[in-house]
Amino acid sequence: MQDGDLLCYATVVDPQGQEHTVGAAFDICNREAELLDQNVVFSYSVENVADCQSAEPCGRTRQERIITNAIDLGESWQVLSNGTWTVTVGRLESWDGVNNTGALTYYGCDDQGNCLTLNNGSSACRRGVCIMSWQNGDYTYTLESEITEAGDGDTTLKVYQNGNEILTAENMQVVEASDS
Structure with a gap:
């Protein structure tokens, strides 16, 4: 540089x-x-x-x-998209399997190019769902994935404001990943 x-x-x-x-x-x-x-x-x-x-x-x-x-993005990352929303999750290796831990990064954009960067996300898995989440003031951003044996469960992006769900974006698919 x-x-x-x-x-x-x-x-x-x-x-x-x-x-x-x-x-x-x-x-x-x-x-x-x-x-x-x-x-x-x-x-x-x-x-x-x-x-x-x-x-x-x-x-x-x-x-x-x-x-x-x-x-x-760290060593392990993935990009998920449904055509309207695209989210890049980085530092997946920071989660050690203990619920509510990790230091995940989030870079999410809508199809108009409006983007948001978040840090210090965590992951938790229980009752057949893994949830990665990030806080931003009164907002919580989550990626919720069904746990399946084949690893192909549905993933949904959700945004909450003060605990109220204000956005649901279904059918988030992995379009690129560090291990692909």
Whole structure:
């Protein structure tokens, strides 16, 4: 990663091994040691960046789509989608089988590109269902999966506000995973 006049630049490698140089927020480049050789998913946003020919301020800006967050996927991760909602769950290896433990990451987006990043999720399995959950203020986000012998149980994304279910997105299918 290197700092430029307008923003910093990160060289990222996609799952196919191709390198890409992309613009990033300075705090992303400052996390170089933490992010190097890690499995992460990036979130992007359109930001105002300086539009000057030197490091000196010139008062001009332009809008640029840049990396603004890096979500740690850890060693084990999966992407689930039903066409309307897509959720990437990372750090699956952080769950040791004890209920209500783990340090799961969550990166969920709707089909309009509205996304949310959450950390410190936990997992619990009982009565034939495994539930991964994350808290965000008054909201709880869950992925609820039926336990089946074949491992192909239905998964549903649910969102609760103050304990009241406000969203149910059924038929979440694994579309990509670290072990595939």
